[in-house]
Amino acid sequence: MAYSIVVVGTSWGGLNALRELVGKLPADFRVPTVVIQHRHRQSNHLLSTFLQERTTLAVAEVEDKMPIEPGTVFIAPADYHLLVDRGSFALSTDAPVRYSRPSIDVTFYSAADAYGSASVGVILTGANSDGSRGLRRIFDRGGLTFVQDPLTAESPTMPSAAIRCVPDAHVQPIGEIAAALAGLSAEEQTLQRPRESHERPTGTPPDRPSPGGA
Amino acid sequence: MAVPVIPSRALTGPPVAYNSDLERLEIELLLEGIFRHYGFDFRSYAYASIRRRLWKRIEAEGLHTISELQARVLHDAEMMERLLLDLSVNVTAMFRDPGFYLAFRQIAIPLLKTWPFIRIWHAGCSTGEEVYSMAILLEEEGLYDRSRIYATDINDVVLQQAKAGIFPLNRMQEYTENYIRAGGKQSFSEYYTAKYDGALFSPSLTRNIVFSQHNLVTDRSFSEFNVIFCRNVLIYFDRELQDHVHALFYESLSMFGVLALGSKETLRFSKYEPCYEKLHAREKMYRKVK
Numbered sequence: 001m002a003y004s005i006v007v008v009g010t011s012w013g014g015l016n017a018l019r020e021l022v023g024k025l026p027a028d029f030r031v032p033t034v035v036i037q038h039r040h041r042q043s044n045h046l047l048s049t050f051l052q053e054r055t056t057l058a059v060a061e062v063e064d065k066m067p068i069e070p071g072t073v074f075i076a077p078a079d080y081h082l083l084v085d086r087g088s089f090a091l092s093t094d095a096p097v098r099y100s101r102p103s104i105d106v107t108f109y110s111a112a113d114a115y116g117s118a119s120v121g122v123i124l125t126g127a128n129s130d131g132s133r134g135l136r137r138i139f140d141r142g143g144l145t146f147v148q149d150p151l152t153a154e155s156p157t158m159p160s161a162a163i164r165c166v167p168d169a170h171v172q173p174i175g176e177i178a179a180a181l182a183g184l185s186a187e188e189q190t191l192q193r194p195r196e197s198h199e200r201p202t203g204t205p206p207d208r209p210s211p212g213g214a
Numbered sequence: 215m216a217v218p219v220i221p222s223r224a225l226t227g228p229p230v231a232y233n234s235d236l237e238r239l240e241i242e243l244l245l246e247g248i249f250r251h252y253g254f255d256f257r258s259y260a261y262a263s264i265r266r267r268l269w270k271r272i273e274a275e276g277l278h279t280i281s282e283l284q285a286r287v288l289h290d291a292e293m294m295e296r297l298l299l300d301l302s303v304n305v306t307a308m309f310r311d312p313g314f315y316l317a318f319r320q321i322a323i324p325l326l327k328t329w330p331f332i333r334i335w336h337a338g339c340s341t342g343e344e345v346y347s348m349a350i351l352l353e354e355e356g357l358y359d360r361s362r363i364y365a366t367d368i369n370d371v372v373l374q375q376a377k378a379g380i381f382p383l384n385r386m387q388e389y390t391e392n393y394i395r396a397g398g399k400q401s402f403s404e405y406y407t408a409k410y411d412g413a414l415f416s417p418s419l420t421r422n423i424v425f426s427q428h429n430l431v432t433d434r435s436f437s438e439f440n441v442i443f444c445r446n447v448l449i450y451f452d453r454e455l456q457d458h459v460h461a462l463f464y465e466s467l468s469m470f471g472v473l474a475l476g477s478k479e480t481l482r483f484s485k486y487e488p489c490y491e492k493l494h495a496r497e498k499m500y501r502k503v504k
Contacts, residue, residue, distance in 0.1 A: 042312070042313075042395070062478070063478045063479065063480045063482075064448070064449045064476075064478055064479045064480065065260075065452075065453055065456070065483055077477075077478045079310075079311075080449075080478060083260075083262035083263055083266065084262065085260065085261055085262040088453075090260040090261075090262045090263050090449060090450075091446075091449045091478055091479075092263045092266070092449060092450070093304060093305050093306065093446045093449070094263075094266070094267070094305055095305050106266070109266075110262045110266070113234060113262075113265070114234075114262065116234060140232075141232065
């Protein structure tokens with residue numbers, strides 16, 4: 001199984017958690033990785049700079065319609081929702097979802113809808129329950145799901161909520177999640193060429209009825 | 215002979231299998247139907263965003279599939295009105311991205327001061343928060359009396375709201391903070407009067423604003439401008455439609471005119487990039503040079 005995208009959601013305590021996770025991704029990690037960190041609406045590029053100092057992977061704060069490229073850690077810009085489409089990102093200034101913009105749920109839903117079972121969701125430390133419904137969507141679409149072990153999290157609320165929503169998620173400390181991600185191979189083909197709409201999907205997993213939500 | 219047991223959900227509920235290609239087909243059919251029946255063209259909107267907005271409407275109406283929404287929308291003009299608001303209203307704030315307004319003050323205003331008269335097109339002004347922000351900025355820079363702002367939007371409902379100039383009082387703390395960071399020179403509260411839960415902005419701010427309906431997808435250029443603002447509108451369009459609108463902006467902008475996009479929008483993916491120079495790279499402020 002090859003993967004097209006990894007989406008990572010975190011809020012309170014996220015800086016340390018992301019430093020560890022991104023820092024432990026190997027230099028040849030190909031699967032495009034997207035970080036959704038709750039932060040103040042006027043935050044700037046400091047998060048990108050901070051993470052770039054800890055990895056040889058490219059780190060980029062997302063701009064509208066930026067192509068999704070392998071070997072890159074993408075950062076959701078403050079005060080926008082980040083939507084994953086096939087092959088590129090789209091930004092939105094739609095109203096915050098449960099007080100959050102970016103909303104982790106919104107990005108996770110869109111990743112699950114664009115890439116289905118080729119998507120990977122990771123929930124790290126955080127002091128609210130954003131992301132748990134999105135992680136569920138990824139699970140329901142047949143994707144891989146990881147949650148930071150709440151006992152190791154700076155704030156266990158977000159991981160605990162995610163585990164309640166996705167009891168079958170892999171619950172591990174960050175180091176083990178990074179090691180598991182490192183073993184994933186990238187689906188290079190869908191990245192280079194967004195699939196045309198007339199092509200048939202391969203093995204779409206069953207899902208709950210309504211694809212709406214966040 | 216045993217009767218096969220069918221799960222009750224199969225009889226009562228919507229289909230349980232998700233097929234993203236089938237959903238894409240349904241969405242394309244719905245948007246085609248809306249275009250041909252009502253004339254609103256959302257066919258080239260960014261797929262992930264329009265998909266999300268459609269599902270929000272589906273859930274608000276208690277429906278279950280895109281096709282169900284299509285059947286309802288085509289036969290019920292009021293449903294179309296509600297959907298139109300969902301699809302066309304862009305959420306914004308006064309002095310959204312204060313860094314942009316600060317950069318505009320410092321870099322664009324000195325250029326504008328060299329012109330005898332300043333024509334500004336605010337494309338996709340939505341409920342008007344940023345139009346009033348610009349009027350305040352021009353007033354403080356002593357340029358407002360030789361400026362005219364043409365504020366346009368596809369949606370007449372939001373234009374009426376924009377004209378009224380009443381914004382929620384509970385946002386004023388945030389807007390005041392933005393105003394200060396944007397280099398505001400007065401006390402922000404001088405610009406509005408609080409009444410009930412609304413803040414009514416001074417009617418003198420609208421003295422040089424013309425609000426009118428304009429559709430970036432289907433309407434043509436209507437004048438020549440020295441400044442075009444279009445912030446966080448193109449993010450809802452796909453790449454081809456973005457380029458179509460950039461052609462419109464290019465035709466509508468005078469030589470050395472200023473184009474201001476949202477901070478996370480870029481000309482990089484557009485073929486018009488070589489026609490502009492960057493006035494402020496991070497805040498996406500450009501100047502037409504050829």
